[in-house]
Amino acid sequence: MSVPQLPLALRYPPDQRLESFFAAPAGAIAQLQALAQTRGADWLYLAGASGTGKTHLALALCAAAAQAGRRPAYLPLLAASGRLRDALDALEGNDVVALDGLEAIAGHRDDEVALFDFHNRARSAGLNVLYTAQDVPGSLALSLPDLRSRLSQNTRIVLNQLDDAARAELLRDRARRRGLVLEETAIDWMLARTDRGLASLLALLDRLDRESLAAQRRITVPFLRQVVESSSSIAGDA
Incomplete structure (x- = not known):
């Protein structure tokens, strides 16, 4: 039995849209639009300190994907820490996935292995994935070198604090x-x-x-x- 989709306005805050993001790096919004709408678009890795708008863009990506008729999923990794494999398994069947806050699972080997496995499955299945983190892959406290390598292969966008x-x-x-x-x-x-x-x-x-x-x-x-x-x-x- 299919799960009914909630109305867009209820699923994603109306203020958090790609077009309302302020002072994005050059080309970033177009890259996110492509990830939301186009199968096979470059996977993206958003890096930036707390308060730079990573969650805004992750939710905005999902809103744009839903608007385009695709099936998005947003997962805050802090909420799934310690049980990430089950949370990622529940994302099967979506087209676009936003995984927000990689630092929350860094150093938790079981979670890292689960994310590594999901990354490989998602690539094979043709999903579009967005990762966000407070730092670049090389600076995260990851214990799994292969996961760091996979994350480093994504197109990187660095967000800066606003003055x-x-x-x-x-x-x-x-x-x-x-x-x-x-x-x-x-x-x-x-x-x-x-x-x-x-x-x-x-x-x-x-x-x-x-x-x-x-x-x-x-x-x-x-x-x-x-x-x-x-x-x-x-x-x-x-």
Whole structure:
């Protein structure tokens, strides 16, 4: 019996699309589009520190594949660490697979062997695969040389941290896409007074979106300060 597909909007966050990724390396989006849509496209390896957008692109790849009528699967390797073989076996039958966070299984020999076996099966079956990791294969603490060799054969894309100017432009872009009025002084305040990691900034923007809608208020510095202080108070009481 076939498993019904969930609606695209429910499976992949609408903000996480290839076209909404900000400051991608030259050619990277086209390579990811090809991996999403074209059987036999070059496999890709995304390397970058935490907060550079690897998970965004992994989910965006799956969304693009689903939009093209292909069967994608996203697997965060941290969640599968210690039982990776079973998790990878469950991916059989998909066309495009995104394996996010290789560092989570590095040094776990059983998981590494399972990934090596999956890599070889996926190649033979014609799957398209994306790997992500915080570092390049040669710098991961892998115990299986053959796995390191296989990973090194993939086309590599290196993601860099955004500077503050790029972070500000990203916040403007996300606000525009949501129909939010985000004052420039509020952006400056966010970058100066809150966690500047992309995940934290975008999570704060999500909260501002909800609370400004509920309060019917523009996102000004006083409103932003109120939301941040309220969040800190709740965390302190927990």
